[in-house]
Amino acid sequence: MAKRGGYPGLVFGGKRDDGRLVMKPRYSFLLLSILTAIYAAWPSAAQASSFAYVSLDGENKIVVYALNDEDGSLIRKSETELEGSAGALCTSPDRRFLFASVRSAGKLAAFRISPDDGKLIHINTVTAGVNPAYVAPDQTGRHLLTAYYTEGKITSHAIDKNGRISAKATQELPTADKAHAIMTDRDNRFAYVPHTGPNTIFQFRFNEKSGRFTALKPARVNTGENTGPRQFALHPKLDVAYFDYEQGSAIAAFDVDRKSGRLTFRERLSTLPKSYLGKNSNARIEITPDGRFLYVANRGHNSLAGFAADPKTGTLKGIGITPTETVPRGFNIDPTGRFLYAAGQASGKLAAFRINRENGSLKRFATYELGERPWWLLVVKTD
Numbered sequence: 001m002a003k004r005g006g007y008p009g010l011v012f013g014g015k016r017d018d019g020r021l022v023m024k025p026r027y028s029f030l031l032l033s034i035l036t037a038i039y040a041a042w043p044s045a046a047q048a049s050s051f052a053y054v055s056l057d058g059e060n061k062i063v064v065y066a067l068n069d070e071d072g073s074l075i076r077k078s079e080t081e082l083e084g085s086a087g088a089l090c091t092s093p094d095r096r097f098l099f100a101s102v103r104s105a106g107k108l109a110a111f112r113i114s115p116d117d118g119k120l121i122h123i124n125t126v127t128a129g130v131n132p133a134y135v136a137p138d139q140t141g142r143h144l145l146t147a148y149y150t151e152g153k154i155t156s157h158a159i160d161k162n163g164r165i166s167a168k169a170t171q172e173l174p175t176a177d178k179a180h181a182i183m184t185d186r187d188n189r190f191a192y193v194p195h196t197g198p199n200t201i202f203q204f205r206f207n208e209k210s211g212r213f214t215a216l217k218p219a220r221v222n223t224g225e226n227t228g229p230r231q232f233a234l235h236p237k238l239d240v241a242y243f244d245y246e247q248g249s250a251i252a253a254f255d256v257d258r259k260s261g262r263l264t265f266r267e268r269l270s271t272l273p274k275s276y277l278g279k280n281s282n283a284r285i286e287i288t289p290d291g292r293f294l295y296v297a298n299r300g301h302n303s304l305a306g307f308a309a310d311p312k313t314g315t316l317k318g319i320g321i322t323p324t325e326t327v328p329r330g331f332n333i334d335p336t337g338r339f340l341y342a343a344g345q346a347s348g349k350l351a352a353f354r355i356n357r358e359n360g361s362l363k364r365f366a367t368y369e370l371g372e373r374p375w376w377l378l379v380v381k382t383d
């Protein structure tokens with residue numbers, strides 16, 4: 001009679017001369033099939049096409065996670081050391097290159113993304129300015145735009161076809177205290193720079209050929225006392241820009257004039273429940289790829305405030321506030337719009353959420369250990 005070994009349900013067919021159990025061929029095939037199925041449930045390095053990049057300010061590194069496109073789960077794959085504290089991240093429009101701000105060193109670093117495993121291959125690092133808070137490519141991918149929190153300025157650096165950042169800035173332009181973000185509009189004709197210090201948003205015309213900025217008239221839009229416009233998201237289809245107010249704990253919608261580039265205030269909604277009386281400051285703001293939902297991180301209340309944008313007008317409506325990790329500085333939505341990942345700066349953990357495609361509600365499905373002081377989070381699909 002066949003003996004049973006240490007694998008329940010698998011029948012072994014006898015012993016070899018050395019006394020070891022031998023599995024019958026058909027059961028050996030069954031075990032191989034089971035193991036193959038388990039392995040296939042998680043994409044191998046060769047199969048993975050989505051990756052999450054997390055900058056760890058407290059460890060001077062960027063950590064790479066492979067993302068399972070089916071269920072949103074993450075597996076830690078590799079890490080890359082930087083010359084100083086890791087800050088903001090962005091990718092080129094074709095997702096071949098990743099750019100990082102090295103905050104404590106005042107530098108900008110360029111990397112090539114390995115499409116097979118997401119690993120970062122260093123290209124070059126350039127000296128740029130004190131505390132680069134935000135980096136973003138223009139729509140062509142030929143210019144890297146940076147906002148500097150401490151120095152109160154913006155720069156534009158050329159990017160060559162191999163992802164290398166130019167050593168010298170194309171343009172360096174003083175703005176005001178605490179410049180916190182910079183991006184061009186979808187037509188690549190205008191750029192906006194919110195400043196938390198003077199409660200203002202600078203607006204520029206952008207020349208995609210030269211990579212240079214020219215101030216619009218008026219050069220800035222004042223948002224009011226104790227607002228602190230910090231970052232913003234642009235609607236992918238409508239002429240609307242959404243800014244989060246760091247001190248004001250709010251989201252504000254602005255109409256964007258396609259011809260002149262000028263911003264006009266439309267509405268403002270709180271990111272906090274009326275019953276909350278504690279301290280709070282907003283951090284990141286994100287919009288889903290289809291433009292239907294927006295989320296703002298509350299640091300203090302430690303939550304993500306959700307909003308639905310009317311598909312025709314972009315007008316906002318609150319859809320709920322979801323608890324997350326402590327001090328959610330950085331979060332990102334995956335390119336499919338199905339998952340949201342939020343990093344807790346104080347907890348060192350990442351909360352993973354599924355986004356309800358019908359109503360925008362968030363449901364937490366996993367928590368991951370990240371490391372010391374996660375600063376920025378970026379999900380990239382390489383295929």
